[in-house]
Every structure is written in structure tokens, then in C-alpha cells.
Amino acid sequence: MIINHQILVLGGGPAGLNAAKYAANAGADVGLIDSGVRLGGQYWRHTGDISVDHAMHHNFDQGSLLIDAVLTNPQIKVYLECQIWSVSIVNDSIVLRSLFQIFQTQKLIIATGAYDRSIPFPGWDIPGVITAGAAQALLKGSGVIAGKNIVVAGTGPFLLPVAAGISRHGGNIVGVLEAAYKTSWVKGITTLIRSPFKIVEGFGYIKTLRKNKVELRFGHAVTAAHAGADGLLESVTVANIDRNFNVKSTYSLKCDVAAISWGFTPDTSIAGALDVRQRVNHDGSVIIEVDDDQRAIQSNALIEIYAAGESTGIGGSELALAEGAIAGLAAAHDPGISNQLRKLRRRAQKFAHTLSKVYPVASGWQSWLTSETLICRCEEVTYQTVREAAEELGAIDARGAKLMTRCGMGMCQGRICGRSISDLFDGNQVDRIQFASRPIITPITLGELAQEGLL
Amino acid sequence: MITFTFNGVELFAISGQSVSAALLTNNERITRYTRINNSPRGLFCGIGVCFDCLLIIDGKPNQRGCITMVQSGMTVEIQK
Ligand SMILES: Cc1cc2nc3c(=O)[nH]c(=O)nc-3n(C[C@H](O)[C@H](O)[C@H](O)COP(=O)(O)OP(=O)(O)OC[C@H]3O[C@@H](n4cnc5c(N)ncnc54)[C@H](O)[C@@H]3O)c2cc1C
Ligand code: FES
Numbered sequence: 001m002i003i004n005h006q007i008l009v010l011g012g013g014p015a016g017l018n019a020a021k022y023a024a025n026a027g028a029d030v031g032l033i034d035s036g037v038r039l040g041g042q043y044w045r046h047t048g049d050i051s052v053d054h055a056m057h058h059n060f061d062q063g064s065l066l067i068d069a070v071l072t073n074p075q076i077k078v079y080l081e082c083q084i085w086s087v088s089i090v091n092d093s094i095v096l097r098s099l100f101q102i103f104q105t106q107k108l109i110i111a112t113g114a115y116d117r118s119i120p121f122p123g124w125d126i127p128g129v130i131t132a133g134a135a136q137a138l139l140k141g142s143g144v145i146a147g148k149n150i151v152v153a154g155t156g157p158f159l160l161p162v163a164a165g166i167s168r169h170g171g172n173i174v175g176v177l178e179a180a181y182k183t184s185w186v187k188g189i190t191t192l193i194r195s196p197f198k199i200v201e202g203f204g205y206i207k208t209l210r211k212n213k214v215e216l217r218f219g220h221a222v223t224a225a226h227a228g229a230d231g232l233l234e235s236v237t238v239a240n241i242d243r244n245f246n247v248k249s250t251y252s253l254k255c256d257v258a259a260i261s262w263g264f265t266p267d268t269s270i271a272g273a274l275d276v277r278q279r280v281n282h283d284g285s286v287i288i289e290v291d292d293d294q295r296a297i298q299s300n301a302l303i304e305i306y307a308a309g310e311s312t313g314i315g316g317s318e319l320a321l322a323e324g325a326i327a328g329l330a331a332a333h334d335p336g337i338s339n340q341l342r343k344l345r346r347r348a349q350k351f352a353h354t355l356s357k358v359y360p361v362a363s364g365w366q367s368w369l370t371s372e373t374l375i376c377r378c379e380e381v382t383y384q385t386v387r388e389a390a391e392e393l394g395a396i397d398a399r400g401a402k403l404m405t406r407c408g409m410g411m412c413q414g415r416i417c418g419r420s421i422s423d424l425f426d427g428n429q430v431d432r433i434q435f436a437s438r439p440i441i442t443p444i445t446l447g448e449l450a451q452e453g454l455l
Numbered sequence: 456m457i458t459f460t461f462n463g464v465e466l467f468a469i470s471g472q473s474v475s476a477a478l479l480t481n482n483e484r485i486t487r488y489t490r491i492n493n494s495p496r497g498l499f500c501g502i503g504v505c506f507d508c509l510l511i512i513d514g515k516p517n518q519r520g521c522i523t524m525v526q527s528g529m530t531v532e533i534q535k
Contacts, residue, residue: 035503037524048471083503115504125486125507127497134501142476181525231495232484267504286519289478377507379500400492411506411517418501 001102005031005077008105009095010084010270013041014317015264015309015324022328023076023109026336031103032076033085033096035442039067041113042133043317045140051069054216055169075400081104085442087273092302094274107304107331110271110296111324114264116308117285119361120375120383126262132162132261145171145191149256152237153177153222155359157192158188162259164205167212174255176209177220179245180359185218188358196211196352222258223247233258245364251376255360262361263315265419272437273299277303280429283356285419286311286436294327294341300415306331315352322348329346343361366424375424376417378410386424397431399424413438456485457527474520475501486510486520487534509534528533 009020012034016067020032032039040046044063046053070076079101086097098102116131123129128147132154135146150174152163163176178185189206209216221241228234235254241249263283265271271288277297281287288307290296296305307413308323322345329337369375371384389395389404398421399408407421408414415419424430457470461483468477475498478486482507485495488506499507511532512518520531 092478098527109481115500118500125494125496127486127495130498131500134498134521137501138473138476138479138498142472144476144480146479174518282479377505380489380494412504416505 003031003079003101003103005029005105007107007109007328008094009109009111010032010096011041011111011113011309011311012036012039012070012078012080012319013112013113013309014063014066014073014113015050015051015311015320016041016042016109017070018308018324019109019111019308019328019331020070020076021066021073022325022334024073024328025139026329026332028332031075031079032070033079033082033084033098033103033106035081037081039078039080041072042064042137043320045137047143049143052360055416069209072446079240083262083442084270087270088442089220089303092300093135094303094305102293105212105249106302106304108274108323109294109327109331110276110305110307110311111267111309111320111327112267112311113226113320114314115415117262117265117419118416119262119363120417121223121225121319121364121365122370123236124234125374125377126225126227127231128227129260129432131224132159132259133264134165135257135259135293139165139169145169147255148172149174149255150257150259151175151222151238151253151255152259153179153220153236153264153426155361156261156263156358157188158263160198160205160209162261164208164215166248167291167295168208172277173209173212173214173402173451175238176214176216177222177239178216178218179221180218181243181260182218190299191355191358219243221245221365222260223250224279225258226252232256239368243362245324245362245366247364258405261357263356264310265415266311266314267415268311268436269413269415269438269441271296271307271311273441274305276307278433278436281313283314284423284432285314286433287311288357293330293337294323297366304331313346313349313352313357319345319348319352332428336401362413363423374406374419376410376414378412378416379406379408381405381407386421390425395425397425398427398435399431401425402435408435456497458524459525459527459529461531462511462533465477468525471528472525474512474518474523474525474529478520478531485533486527493535 309320
């Protein structure tokens with residue numbers, strides 16, 4: 001059976017929730033799809049146990065109010081545990097497929113969010129090396145602390161709530177290593193605190209870290225990870241780095257978990273399959289390009305595609321909410337998008353832009369690699385293999401390297417390594433965008449398809 | 456509290472947790488061994504993007520532990 005809705009929203013985070021709410025309030029019939037078991041996305045990820053959720057979240061009230069408003073709105077039908085793995089345009093309709101359902105619509109709002117940006121380094125495939133987002137998801141979604149002795153590292157304002165959350169709930173943080181230098185970091189934090197837009201929630205975390213005597217080091221990064229005899233993470237090499245990320249000196253730190261994040265990568269997987277225009281943003285990430293109504297650019301006049309939230313550029317939950325509201329109203333053809341809403345969005349975007357300059361990822365990370373370091377985790381392609389493709393086989397860009405070495409061709413379809421490979425090749429914009437475009441949104445096995453009777 | 460098995464051993468979990476979270480609580484960090492180098496892998500991205508946390512769950516291979524909720528009586532196995 002094919003499920004039809006006037007408007008389909010893909011993604012139930014802040015952007016998608018607000019888009020669904022505003023579109024429904026404007027009279028539209030809305031379907032809201034998310035792969036998770038609960039609504040809320042990354043920001044309002046929760047366990048479903050109210051007492052736990054309030055303890056984990058800085059402002060869960062706002063989230064639970066919005067989630068309730070969506071769940072109780074008769075104009076909105078919510079589809080959970082529904083991972084969309086393929087999308088196509090068939091007879092001038094947009095068709096989305098999950099394992100169990102087929103959805104059809106003329107108007108789609110993409111609100112697929114983002115995931116942690118990772119950069120490769122020796123040992124990053126050892127169990128125990130995780131993303132900062134993974135540590136956060138474990139805590140917020142399952143109430144679990146990722147390990148016994150945790151290093152939090154990388155760059156960006158997100159490291160602080162992750163470290164503080166773990167520390168507040170009794171976890172032991174052996175160090176927070178921020179790659180940015182203190183002067184620029186202080187500038188960033190001051191901007192954050194003064195701004196009405198919170199890129200990450202709450203500011204109590206600095207107090208928490210101080211109170212729990214958690215050490216915060218600037219100009220430091222984890223440049224290698226080491227496993228014990230059991231194959232699990234035992235220690236990391238910490239480097240004092242210069243502004244270009246070149247190593248000045250190193251020391252070793254014992255830990256069983258290293259939670260590392262270099263900002264976020266927008267999830268635009270769906271855009272390539274729909275032939276929606278993407279571009280490279282000021283921070284080097286590939287985003288879905290939208291107009292003033294959050295409408296995406298594509299060539300079929302009989303369908304409308306909008307995008308909101310992190311998939312149109314990293315900016316935090318408040319920007320995602322504003323963009324979602326505008327996308328919802330625009331998709332419902334409601335003329336009531338206020339100038340105030342547009343102004344709010346513009347200010348939040350500007351702020352996100354300013355902040356992103358405080359936390360650059362400099363190219364010196366490439367000097368941390370050894371010939372055996374995996375670049376592509378899925379296909380286990382080493383740095384040496386990628387280099388040989390460039391130096392001996394004549395690969396001039398990421399797509400060339402992919403064809404020659406299979407890097408970026410594994411299960412994750414280049415989501416984790418794509419950005420880094422294109423950085424290794426000093427990727428031009430077209431190469432970067434095409435590397436990020438994939439025909440299938442989420443890989444599923446032929447066996448799974450057969451099992452569900454789809455083959 | 457519910458119980459599930461990991462490689463045949465019975466473990467405790469809290470319902471509503473992901474399989475990955477339940478395994479970590481029980482000090483189990485390796486979910487699979489890779490195809491080419493046979494090296495151990497575990498949770499990485501935590502949100503269903505990287506496909507590193509693949510496990511055999513109730514007989515089905517290639518299941519992502521980080522986005523699968525643990526259920527009472529579930530059988531979970533390392534994927535090789
Ligand atoms: C792991 C992680 C943890 C984070 N934690 C925090 C935090 O604690 N505090 C904070 O301030 N910011 C956090 N962030 C930043 C976060 O990106 C923003 O705060 C905010 O959640 C962005 O809102 P959004 O609506 O754009 O996207 P998201 O909240 O990411 O929502 C996108 C939703 O789309 C769904 N989706 C994507 N693709 C598909 C598909 N193919 N089929 C079905 N569903 C799909 C996802 O399951 C997700 O629920 C986190 C980011 C990550 C990656
Ligand atoms: S840890 Fe990345 S998919 Fe599960």
C-alpha cells in the first residue's frame with residue numbers, strides 16, 4: 001500500500017518537528033518520518049523515562065512540549081522506526097521507501113540533520129575510540145556513560161556539554177582537549193554566552209567542569225590511539241599542536257574511551273538522489289542550497305522540495321527551529337511567514353558563521369597519518385593505498401581515488417571518510433559535492449530486501 | 456531489568472536502551488571483526504551512520520547495535 005500525504009517531513013529533530021507543526025497548523029495534511037524509536041532528533045534525544053530525561057537535559061521542557069504538540073495534532077501522522085533507504089521521482093511524485101512502507105508526496109521537507117565530523121588518525125578504528133556525539137547519544141538516549149576513563153577531544157562548543165554531561169552523571173573525564181587556542185576559544189565562548197542563540201544547550205557546563213576539577217587544555221589534540229593486548233583502547237597520544245595542527249610535543253594519556261569530534265557534517269544523502277542542488281558552505285561542508293523560503297533548487301516544476309536544519313548548514317537547534325517553521329509555512333503555502341521569523345533566522349545564521357571561524361580544522365592533521373592509518377574504515381583502505389592512487393595511478397580527486405581504491409564505497413557510503421578524502425586531494429567543489437552524493441540513502445542488504453518481499 | 460544473550464551468555468539490560476548501550480554496560484566493547492584485516496570494531500558514531508557496530512541480532516547479520524533497542528530474550532552475537 002502506498003501512503004500519501006500532502007507534505008512529508010523527513011527527520012523528527014528540532015527542524016522537522018517545527019516544520020510539521022507549522023505546516024499542520026496552516027491546514028496541511030502532514031506525514032512525519034523518523035528512523036528513531038522516539039521523536040526529538042539528536043538534540044532532544046531522550047530515554048522515554050521522564051525523570052531520567054529531565055536530569056539529562058538542560059531544557060527538555062521545550063522539547064517535550066513540541067513533541068507532544070506534534071504527537072497530538074490530528075493533522076500530523078507520525079511514522080517512527082522508519083528508516084528511509086531510497087528516494088526517487090516517479091511520474092512527477094516524490095517516492096520514499098522504508099523496508100515496510102512506500103510514501104508518496106508532491107511536497108517534501110528534508111530535515112535529516114547532521115552527524116559528527118571525524119578525521120582519520122592512527123588507531124581511530126580501535127574499539128573505544130568513538131565520536132563525542134556517540135558519547136552524548138549513549139547518555140541522553142540510554143542513560144549510559146561511555147567508559148570508565150574518558151578523554152573528550154576535537155574542537156567546537158559541543159565538547160563542553162558532552163564532557164560536563166558525563167562528569168555530572170558520575171563519569172570520570174581524564175581530560176578535555178580543545179584544538180583551538182585559548183584566545184580564540186575565549187572569544188568564541190564569550191560570543192556564545194552573549195548571544196541569544198544557543199548553539200549548544202546551557203552554560204552550566206563550565207561550572208560543572210570546574211567543580212569536578214576536569215582539566216581543559218587548549219591547542220591539544222589526540223593524534224594516535226593505542227590498543228592493549230585485548231584489542232581495546234588503552235591509551236592515546238596527546239599532542240600539543242600549533243595553529244596549523246602540526247605536532248609540537250606529545251605525551252601519553254591512559255583511557256578506555258576517547259570521544260572525539262571535529263564539528264558536524266550535514267546529512268545531505270537524500271539530495272543527491274533527488275538531484276537537488278548542493279553547495280560547499282563556508283566551513284567546507286556540503287549543504288543543501290535553499291532560498292529565502294527554505295525551498296531547495298531542483299528542476300521538476302510539479303514537485304516542491306524544502307530543507308531545514310543542519311542539512312542546510314550547521315547552526316544548532318534554535319536555527320533549526322526557525323528554519324523548520326519557515327519551511328513548514330512555505331510548504332503549506334501559508335503567506336504568513338513573518339519578517340520577524342526571517343530576521344531571527346538571519347541572525348542565527350550569522351552567529352553560526354562567526355562561531356565556525358573560532359573552531360577551524362587545519363590541514364596539519366594530515367601529518368598525523370602513518371602509511372597504515374585507515375582512511376576508509378569500511379573498506380579498510382590505508383593512507384598508503386590512497387597516496388599510491390594519487391602518485392602512481394594518477395588519481396587527481398576523491399572520485400578518482402574512490403574508483404581505484406574503493407575508499408568511500410563501503411557500508412557508510414563515504415559518510416565518515418568522504419570529507420577527509422576530499423581534503424586530502426584539496427578537493428574542488430564539484431568533486432566534494434559529487435563524492436557526497438549517493439544514489440541510496442541508507443544501505444540495506446539484498447538479503448533484507450528479499451526478506452521483506454521487495455525483491 | 457530484562458535479560459538478553461551475547462554470544463550465548465545471559466546479560467542484564469534496562470528496557471529502552473540500545474543494544475550498544477546494553478553491551479557497554481556489561482563491559483563488552485567488540486561488536487564485530489572486519490572482513491579484510493579481521494580487526495575488532497565497536498561503537499563509533501552512535502547514531503546509525505558509520506556501520507561499525509554491526510552485530511548478528513536474532514540471527515540477522517549486519518544489524519546496527521546503536522539504533523536497535525534491546526529486547527527481552529534477544530540473542531546478540533559478534534559478527535565475523
Ligand atoms: C550524535 C549527535 C548528538 C548531538 N547532541 C547534541 C546535544 O546534546 N546538544 C546540542 O545542542 N546539540 C547536539 N547535537 C547537534 C544537533 O545537530 C543539533 O542540536 C540539532 O539536533 C539539529 O536539529 P535538526 O532537526 O537539524 O537535526 P537532528 O536533530 O539531527 O534530526 C534529524 C533526524 O532525521 C532523522 N533521519 C535522518 N535521515 C533519515 C532517514 N534516511 N530516514 C529516517 N529518518 C532519518 C534522524 O534519525 C534524526 O532524528 C548533536 C548532534 C549529533 C550528531
Ligand atoms: S555506531 Fe555507527 S552505526 Fe552504530
